Amino acid sequence: MEVKRESTNEALNPFRIAQQQLDEAVDRLGLDDATHEMLRWPMKELKVTLPVRMDDGSCKIFHAFRVVYNTARGPAKGGIRWHPDETIDTVRALAAWMTWKTSVVDIPLGGGKGGIICNPKELTDTEKERLARAYIRAIASGLGVTKDVPAPDVYTTPQIMAWMMDEYEVLAGEKHPGVITGKPLSLGGSPGRDDATARGGIYVTREAARAYGTELEGETMVVQGFGNAGQNAAILGRELLGLKLIAASDSRGGVYNPKGIDVERLVRYKQDNGSLEGFPDTDPITNEELLELETTVLFPAALENVITGGNAAKIRCKISCELANGPTTPDADEILYDRGIIVLPDFLANAGGVTVSYFEHVQNTYNYYWSLGEVHRRLDEKMTMAFQSVHEASRQEKIPMRMAAYLVAVSRVAEACKMRGWV
Ligand code: NAD
Numbered sequence: 001m002e003v004k005r006e007s008t009n010e011a012l013n014p015f016r017i018a019q020q021q022l023d024e025a026v027d028r029l030g031l032d033d034a035t036h037e038m039l040r041w042p043m044k045e046l047k048v049t050l051p052v053r054m055d056d057g058s059c060k061i062f063h064a065f066r067v068v069y070n071t072a073r074g075p076a077k078g079g080i081r082w083h084p085d086e087t088i089d090t091v092r093a094l095a096a097w098m099t100w101k102t103s104v105v106d107i108p109l110g111g112g113k114g115g116i117i118c119n120p121k122e123l124t125d126t127e128k129e130r131l132a133r134a135y136i137r138a139i140a141s142g143l144g145v146t147k148d149v150p151a152p153d154v155y156t157t158p159q160i161m162a163w164m165m166d167e168y169e170v171l172a173g174e175k176h177p178g179v180i181t182g183k184p185l186s187l188g189g190s191p192g193r194d195d196a197t198a199r200g201g202i203y204v205t206r207e208a209a210r211a212y213g214t215e216l217e218g219e220t221m222v223v224q225g226f227g228n229a230g231q232n233a234a235i236l237g238r239e240l241l242g243l244k245l246i247a248a249s250d251s252r253g254g255v256y257n258p259k260g261i262d263v264e265r266l267v268r269y270k271q272d273n274g275s276l277e278g279f280p281d282t283d284p285i286t287n288e289e290l291l292e293l294e295t296t297v298l299f300p301a302a303l304e305n306v307i308t309g310g311n312a313a314k315i316r317c318k319i320s321c322e323l324a325n326g327p328t329t330p331d332a333d334e335i336l337y338d339r340g341i342i343v344l345p346d347f348l349a350n351a352g353g354v355t356v357s358y359f360e361h362v363q364n365t366y367n368y369y370w371s372l373g374e375v376h377r378r379l380d381e382k383m384t385m386a387f388q389s390v391h392e393a394s395r396q397e398k399i400p401m402r403m404a405a406y407l408v409a410v411s412r413v414a415e416a417c418k419m420r421g422w423v
Contacts, residue, residue, distance in 0.1 A: 014093035022096070025406035028397070034423040035414050042092055044068040048138035050116075052130050062131060064116040066139045068148055069095035072416035075146055076112030077102055077354065077361075079153025079182075080135075080164075086115035094153075097325075098354070100409035101347045105386045107358045110413075112148050114139070120155045129163050136167040143168060145178040145365060151357050152182040162187050178364030181357040190360035192375035193353075197323060198232030198301075199376070200352015202240050203383040204344050205297055205321045209241075211391050212342055214296065214318050217242035222295045222317070224287060225302025226250045226270055229323040229350070233299045234263045243297060247290050250275055251302075254290045255282035292316060300327035307332045315341060322346040337400040345402035347409070348390055355382050 019040050026036045050062040065088055068076040078098040081091075091113045099111025116135055120128065142148055152161055165180045165187065177188035185191065192199075209216045221243040223230045230248065237243040245263050247256040252275045255261065261282060269279050277284070291298070291311060298317035300306055304326035307315060312328075312335035319342045322328065326346060328336070336343050356379060363369050370378075394404035417423050 013089050015089035015096070018093040018096040021406060022410065025403065025410045028399075028403070029407060029411055029414070031410075031414055032423070035417060038417055038423050039070065039410065039413060042067045042069045042095055043071060044142070045088070045092070046139055046142060047088070048135070050131065050134040050138060052127065052134050054127055055124050062116055062118050062134075064114070064135055064138070065091045066114040066142065066148070066150075067091045067095040067112060068142070069111040069113070070099045070413055070417075071110035071148075072413055072420060072422065073103060074108040074110055075144075076148040077109040077151070077181075077357065078112040078114070079151045080114035080116070080156050080160075081153040082116050082118050082120045082155040082160075084117065084119045086117045091115045097347055099413060100406065101351050101354055102358075103409035103412045104348055104390065104405050105351045105355050105382050106389075106412070107355060107382070109149070109358060109361075112150070113153075114150055128160065132160050132163040133167040136164045137171065140168055140171050143179055145176060145361065149178065149361055150180050151354075158182055158184040158189060178361045181360040181364075183360070188360070188364050188369075190356055190363055190375060191370070191372040192379070193356045193360065194228075195232040195236065196356035196379065197229050197350050197353040198236055200355060200379060200383045201229075201233055201299065201321045201323050201344070201349045202236045203352070203380050204349055204387045205237075205319060206241055207384055207387040208319055208321075208342050208344055208391070211387075212319075214342075216296060218244065219296035220244050220246045221297040221299065222246060222290060222293050223248040223299045223301055224254075224290055224306065224327075225300070225324060226266070226276060227301065230299060230301035231267050231270070233301060233321075233323060235267070237297065237299075238263050241297075246295060247285055247293055248276060249285070249287050249290050249302075252277055254285040254287060255279045256285040256290070256293070257282045297321060300324050303327065305329055307336070309335065312336055313339070315339075317341060319344065322349045325350065333400060333402060343401060344387075345390075345400075345405050348386055348401070348405045351386065352379055352383060355379055 046066045095113035102109040161183045183189040221237045226248045244260040255276045292314045294316040298320045301323040307328040309331035312332035321344045390405045394401045
């Protein structure tokens with residue numbers, strides 16, 4: 001998965017941004033100082049040093065983290081990233097956002113995140129396995145189905161989750177499949193996890209269209225970032241909402257045909273050719289031009305900071321469904337809101353992934369597995385309820401949906417802290 005890394009510039013420090021977003025929500029909610037301070041910081045941080053034997057016989061030392069941000073609503077939940085630029089602040093910020101994400105979809109989990117500073121592209125499979133097992137040995141005492149449940153994230157895969165689960169079970173001396181999610185189906189993974197993020201985004205788009213009276217059937221969609229989330233959004237946008245794809249892009253640029261593009265053929269073309277360039281019956285289009293196309297739904301599904309103060313006045317979609325994390329800058333948010341564009345904020349719109357991870361955790365705990373249809377039905381129910389809570393807060397307070405999502409999520413976590421007698 002390609003991901004642009006955060007800048008080391010202190011103003012763009014992701015944890016600082018996460019704290020600022022929280023500060024505004026706390027201010028609007030009128031929470032007391034103790035609750036505010038409690039929610040500004042992770043509850044637990046672990047820094048571990050991992051000696052790992054490499055294939056050439058040498059020993060390499062890796063540095064890694066696990067952060068538990070808040071567990072007032074349930075065990076911590078959050079992925080493990082493997083990246084050369086990983087920092088404790090990135091992990092803290094992502095753990096905070098996981099706390100708000102699990103809260104906004106109202107699943108009984110808290111937020112956490114993990115990271116190993118490494119370049120997975122330079123590691124062999126056997127080195128990856130030893131690193132995965134070393135990480136679990138170092139943090140195992142804090143993990144558990146009732147404590148902290150990791151999952152995959154950037155550059156970590158179902159295979160890595162399988163090694164991690166196995167290591168945990170060896171240490172525990174018994175089976176604990178629910179200790180980690182995003183596992184292969186053969187080891188207790190959930191059906192429906194592969195397209196869950198896009199599917200959740202499609203469900204909230206459908207609800208937003210209903211709430212705002214926007215017609216979708218036969219109308220158009222544009223996808224920026226034709227990867228896992230973007231391709232599934234295009235497939236499901238057509239299947240479930242009747243939308244017609246008119247443009248899509250990847251890191252090398254995009255393709256455009258106002259009469260419509262055959263989604264399945266485009267997916268196959270991308271698989272076969274590695275890019276969208278040269279797809280028949282389309283014109284090339286730049287990523288900048290693509291974002292400014294007139295369309296009913298825009299799916300930013302690539303990177304952060306693509307809709308900015310510089311282009312927000314030229315965006316011509318009716319609904320922007322943020323499958324990517326952080327595609328819209330705060331100044332652009334204001335412009336889009338003033339122009340009446342409906343922005344479905346990232347931690348609501350892309351929460352389908354963690355919701356199906358939660359379903360995996362539940363199925364593992366029951367040791368009883370659901371059908372694909374059951375997973376889809378329950379995901380729809382969760383995403384629809386989450387949209388309705390956020391939309392209601394946005395309408396009542398007359399605020400953009402992003403801040404409304406913060407108010408819903410933060411107030412639930414604050415209430416749980418209070419009921420426990422923590423603050
Ligand atoms: P991916 O790597 O499968 O796809 C990303 C796509 O974006 C690739 O096709 C890449 O070529 C394209 N891209 C890269 N730079 C681009 C650019 N400058 N302009 C246009 N396209 C560009 O990743 P993914 O899993 O689909 O994730 C995409 C976004 O969704 C990320 O922000 C990720 O954090 C977010 N997200 C994904 C999930 C999930 O379950 N996959 C869950 C939550 C959030």
